[in-house]
Amino acid sequence: MPDIQSKPSKPLLRNDWEKIYLEAMKDPYMHARIEVAGMLGLRPGEALGLKWSDINFDSEEVKIQRSLKEHRIKQTDGSWKTNVGEDDVKTRNSRRTLTLGASTIKALKTERHKQQLKKMVAGSAWQESDYVFTNDIGGPLNPNGVSKRFSKLLTKLGCRHIRYHDMRHTTAVLSLEAGARLEEVSQLLGHSSIPITKDI
Numbered sequence: 001m002p003d004i005q006s007k008p009s010k011p012l013l014r015n016d017w018e019k020i021y022l023e024a025m026k027d028p029y030m031h032a033r034i035e036v037a038g039m040l041g042l043r044p045g046e047a048l049g050l051k052w053s054d055i056n057f058d059s060e061e062v063k064i065q066r067s068l069k070e071h072r073i074k075q076t077d078g079s080w081k082t083n084v085g086e087d088d089v090k091t092r093n094s095r096r097t098l099t100l101g102a103s104t105i106k107a108l109k110t111e112r113h114k115q116q117l118k119k120m121v122a123g124s125a126w127q128e129s130d131y132v133f134t135n136d137i138g139g140p141l142n143p144n145g146v147s148k149r150f151s152k153l154l155t156k157l158g159c160r161h162i163r164y165h166d167m168r169h170t171t172a173v174l175s176l177e178a179g180a181r182l183e184e185v186s187q188l189l190g191h192s193s194i195p196i197t198k199d200i
Contacts, residue, residue, distance in 0.1 A: 016159045017170050023157055028114065030153060033133060033146055035107040037164065040098050041171035041189045044143045044164050045069055049086060051130040055108065060100045064089060064190065068140055084140045094190035108132065169200060 017038070024034040036047045045067035054063045069087040072080050089095050100108070111132060118136055119126045127138040135141060143164075150164040162170075172185050180188075186197035 014174065016157075017174070019157050020153065020159060023153060027153070030149055032107040032111040034150070034167070035104050036132075037167045038171060039101055039104045041168045041175075041185075043067065043090065043094075043168065043190075044146065045087065046089065046094070046190075048131075048133050048141050048143055048146065050132040052112070052132060053130055055100075055132070057100075057105060057109070060105060061097050062100055063095075063097050065095060067094075068143060070142060070144055082142070084142050089190065091190065091192040093187070093192050096187065096190050098188065172197065172200070 020034065021038065024030045033047065036042060036050070037044065040047075040062070042050075042064065046064050049066040049068040050062065050064075051066075054065060056062070067087045067089050068084055071083050071085055073083055075081055115132075115134060118134070119138065122137045125137045129138050129140060131138075131140050133141050133146075147164040151161060154161050168189055172189060175185050175188065176182070182197060183194055186194045189197060191197045191200075
């Protein structure tokens, strides 16, 4: 399947990204989510589909192996129910191994500690899922819910609104500005081809 981005968006300006990043560091809910999406250039579903078993803190690497998606299921009474479930990554190149920077490792270790506290509070209600990002009882997070929290953060800071997904584009531009080659950025984002990275 071609890796098509239906709604291309301009990346954030550097000063907007810095404002968001600094504000996210003070937000216990958004910090690691923005760190992972912004520093690794992950799609929202890839970020929320991360499991602790994908992360190797010793080698400072993370494997991107799945994506979380919201599925609408029609019920027998005609109503619709929304479920969040695992899906495959978008393209063959999306299955990749990325290097973790020091700030991302720190954010993930903080998230793991917070999760251990949530597990203690939940007690027998906790659902062991191995996900890095969970709700209060261990279940997966809804990507739409995280996107809404991100949108509220942008409003609070007075930044131009972009989708949570579009932080990938900011990651790409900042990487190129820092001297990364287009091929390296394409591999980071998990695009199916270099021309796609160039077009977006």
